[in-house]
Amino acid sequence: MKSPFSRRRFLKQAALGGSAVLAAPWLALRGQNPPARKLGVALVGLGNYSNGQLGPALRGTQHCRLAGVVTGSPEKGRKWAADYGFPESSVYGYETMARLSDNQDIDIVYVVTPNGLHAEHAIAAAKAGKHVIVEKPMANTVAECDAILAACKAAGVRHAVGYRLHHEPHHLELQRFAKEKTFGVFKRMSGQHSFRLGPRNGVKPWRAIHALSGGGPLMDVGIYVIQAACLVKLEEWPVAVTAHEEPKVRPEFFVDVEETLHFTLEFADGAVLEAVTSYERGGNAFRAEGDKGWVELQPAFGYRGITGNSSAGPVTFPAIIHQAAQMDDFAQCIMTGRETPVPGEMGRRDMVIIEAVYEAMRTGRRVEVARR
Ligand code: NAD
Numbered sequence: 001m002k003s004p005f006s007r008r009r010f011l012k013q014a015a016l017g018g019s020a021v022l023a024a025p026w027l028a029l030r031g032q033n034p035p036a037r038k039l040g041v042a043l044v045g046l047g048n049y050s051n052g053q054l055g056p057a058l059r060g061t062q063h064c065r066l067a068g069v070v071t072g073s074p075e076k077g078r079k080w081a082a083d084y085g086f087p088e089s090s091v092y093g094y095e096t097m098a099r100l101s102d103n104q105d106i107d108i109v110y111v112v113t114p115n116g117l118h119a120e121h122a123i124a125a126a127k128a129g130k131h132v133i134v135e136k137p138m139a140n141t142v143a144e145c146d147a148i149l150a151a152c153k154a155a156g157v158r159h160a161v162g163y164r165l166h167h168e169p170h171h172l173e174l175q176r177f178a179k180e181k182t183f184g185v186f187k188r189m190s191g192q193h194s195f196r197l198g199p200r201n202g203v204k205p206w207r208a209i210h211a212l213s214g215g216g217p218l219m220d221v222g223i224y225v226i227q228a229a230c231l232v233k234l235e236e237w238p239v240a241v242t243a244h245e246e247p248k249v250r251p252e253f254f255v256d257v258e259e260t261l262h263f264t265l266e267f268a269d270g271a272v273l274e275a276v277t278s279y280e281r282g283g284n285a286f287r288a289e290g291d292k293g294w295v296e297l298q299p300a301f302g303y304r305g306i307t308g309n310s311s312a313g314p315v316t317f318p319a320i321i322h323q324a325a326q327m328d329d330f331a332q333c334i335m336t337g338r339e340t341p342v343p344g345e346m347g348r349r350d351m352v353i354i355e356a357v358y359e360a361m362r363t364g365r366r367v368e369v370a371r372r
Contacts, residue, residue, distance in 0.1 A: 039331040040067025040105045042090070042130070044097075044121050045113035046076055049135065053303060054112060055084065057323035063331035067105045070097055070121070097121065100128035108330065110162070111135060114212040115219060119144035122159075126151040131334055133327070135162040137223050138347025140214030142355055142372075145348035152344065160330045160340045161347035165227050167325040169317035170297055170306045174288065177295060178232045183311065184290030186232050189273040191225035192283035193217075193301050194260075198253075208254055208279070216257035218354060222277030224301045226350055228286045229265055229273040235346075238265035238273075238353060240368045243360040249280050263357045 041064045043050045058066040068090030071077045077091030090103060100106055109125035110133040111118050119139045125132045132152060138161050139145050152159040165171040178186055194217060197207055206212035213219055230236065243263035248254055260278035267273075276283060287296035293311030300306060303322060308315025326342075333340045353369060360367040 038063055038065045039107040039334060040065060041108045041110055041327065042066075042068035042070060042092070042100065042103075042106045044070040044094075044109060044111045044125070045117075046071045046073070046080060047112065050112045053323050054110065054327075055080070057321050057327065058084070060321055060324045061328050061331070063328045063335070064108065067107075068092065068100075068103060070094060070100075070109075094121065097124040098128055100125065100130055107131060107334065108133060108327075110327075112162075114206040115214045116140050116206075116212040119147055122148045123151040126155040126157050126159075129155055129157065131158040131330075132344075133160045133162055133330060134344070134347065136347065136350075137214065137219050137354065138344060138351060140219075142348060142351045145344065145351050149344050149348065158330075158334055158340070159344035160333070161342050161344060162323075162326065163227060163342040163346065164303075164322035164326055165224065165231060165301070166341045167329055168306065168322050169320065170300075170308045170315060171228060171231055173308070173315055173317070174228070174232050174286075174295060174297070175234070178234055178288075181290070181292075183288070183293035183295060185269065185271070186288040186290050187269070187271045188289040189229050189232065189271065189287065190275065191228055191273065191286040191300065192276040192278075193221040193224045194276065194278035194281055194283035195221065196281060197279035204253065208257055210256040213257060215354070215358065216254060216259060216261070217277040217279045218258065218261050218263070218357060220279075221301070222261065222263070222275065223350055223354065225273070225275040225277065225286065226265065226353055228297075228300065229275075230349075232288050233267050233271060236267055236269075237349060237371050238369050239268050240266045240366055241353065241356045241360050242366045243357045244364065245361050246278075254279065258361065261357075261361060263360070265353065 043054055046069060066084045067086050069077050069080050070092045078088055081088045081091055109130040111121045112135050113121055115137055118134050122132050122134045177183055207220055245258045246260040248259045260280050263275050265273040284299040284301055286300040295310035297306055297308050304319050330340055356367045356369045
């Protein structure tokens, strides 16, 4: 079989400037003149992901810039203002988010708080008239997703979920293989995304507290495997799921969330995903097989270092900053009126799937996914 990864194509892609896949929607916009004004982003929640990834990524975005923060710590906010060069008047508390409506420098509010607070913060942002990005998972429940969507609709603002994979070349390449049936129709998929979660500074982290997390590793990292499977099934919904939880190794720590979960998704064409997600052990991979070959990513879901292989040879792309690509794409969607590839409806779909997986886990039954 001829390799789908020709050297000429790879070099052409590499020459585009460190970003690789021609199918990537945001690449189509490269080469256009930068907008007269970058859109201002306010980060809500200055924890690990904002501090380690989103803030630094915003220094490298073409179409947006950090213009404000919402934090429980005014001191931390002032430090961010000094580091990123925005006025201290653009530092807000969670309880003063309504005042964002007066700030013309802020166009997009990016919610990066614990999952159980996403709905409250996203709705506050929409009511302040700001476009909203919500981190994954979109919220703790489908009902909360609906409330976010309704608030955005009422305010006439755009919404997106912080799904990096839709802006990451390897995953977009997998989607292209699926569209072009390079390896046939993908019928067998497997994936895992797991890490060992323990106390943080001696305290149980919010990820292990149901009210704040909505669940265990499925909500946090297993959702990436769902994302990857739906991406290569061209955004089809699964029709049914099964799930079973392994006996807990640390039941005293994971009191009201699962620790290790096995689940399957079945698609209408007979394709099946077998997945594992755990807070007890590591794991990071995705594989899809069709009747003409296979492709796998290992690791599959990290911020960098994604490595691809296939029955036709390596799947290789230069590293990009996923978060910069993701935020730039949303800014472009707002400026041009284009649809985002990661709308709130996609976050809601994934919560419908996740609620079905939890029902299957609880009941031990195969649960049909009602498209609702
Ligand atoms: P974190 O614990 O490091 O940060 C959470 C922030 O929320 C902190 O600043 C904390 O002070 C604030 N917060 C406000 N109210 C809180 C409360 N009641 N309890 C606890 N914290 C509160 O978490 P994180 O790793 O930055 O994750 C934040 C969100 O980002 C989560 O939804 C997570 O799923 C998501 N995330 C996404 C990615 C990705 O790759 N897309 C990666 C990491 C995290």
